Amino acid sequence: MSVIDENLKRLDIILPPAPKPVAAYVPFVEAGGFVYISGQLPSRDGKVVYVGSVPAAIDIPTAKQAARLATINALAVLRDAVNTDWPRVLQIVRLGVFVQCDPGFDQQPQIANGASDLLLSIFADAGRHARAAVGASALPLNAAVEVELIVHVRPG
Numbered sequence: 256m257s258v259i260d261e262n263l264k265r266l267d268i269i270l271p272p273a274p275k276p277v278a279a280y281v282p283f284v285e286a287g288g289f290v291y292i293s294g295q296l297p298s299r300d301g302k303v304v305y306v307g308s309v310p311a312a313i314d315i316p317t318a319k320q321a322a323r324l325a326t327i328n329a330l331a332v333l334r335d336a337v338n339t340d341w342p343r344v345l346q347i348v349r350l351g352v353f354v355q356c357d358p359g360f361d362q363q364p365q366i367a368n369g370a371s372d373l374l375l376s377i378f379a380d381a382g383r384h385a386r387a388a389v390g391a392s393a394l395p396l397n398a399a400v401e402v403e404l405i406v407h408v409r410p411g
Contacts, residue, residue, distance in 0.1 A: 259341035319369030
C-alpha cells in the first residue's frame with residue numbers, strides 16, 4: 256500500500272469512481288510530464304450536492320466542505336490518470352478554486368483552504384502548490400465550487 260493510500264485511509268476517504276464529463280471535454284490530459292485535471296464539482300453519485308452562491312445560499316464552512324469534495328473528485332480523476340500508481344505523483348503544482356459568490360464577497364481563499372488542506376494532508380510536501388482562488392457569478396450546474404489541478408508526474 257502506498258503512502259497516499261495510507262493517508263487516504265487515515266483520513267477515512269474512499270475515492271469514488273472518477274466523475275464523467277458533463278460536456279465536450281476529457282477528465283484529464285497528460286502532456287509533458289504533467290496531468291491537467293478538468294474542473295471538478297462537489298458531486299456525489301453524479302449529483303452536485305453543494306449548490307448556490309456563497310454566502311447567500313451556502314456559508315463559508317459549508318463551502319469549504321464543497322471544495323474538499325470537489326478535490327476528492329479531482330483525486331479520483333488523478334488516480335485514473337496515473338493508473339492507481341500513486342508514486343508517479345511528484346508534486347501538486349497548481350490548484351484552481353472557483354467559488355460561486357455574491358457581489359462583494361472576498362473570502363475565496365478561506366474556501367480554497369478546504370482543498371489546500373486536504374492536498375497537504377494526503378501528499379505532505381508534494382501537496383504544496385501554487386493556487387488561485389477566484390470568485391464567479393455562476394458555475395456549471397449551479398455548483399458552489401469548482402476545483403482544477405495541475406500535477407507533475409513521473410512518466411508511466
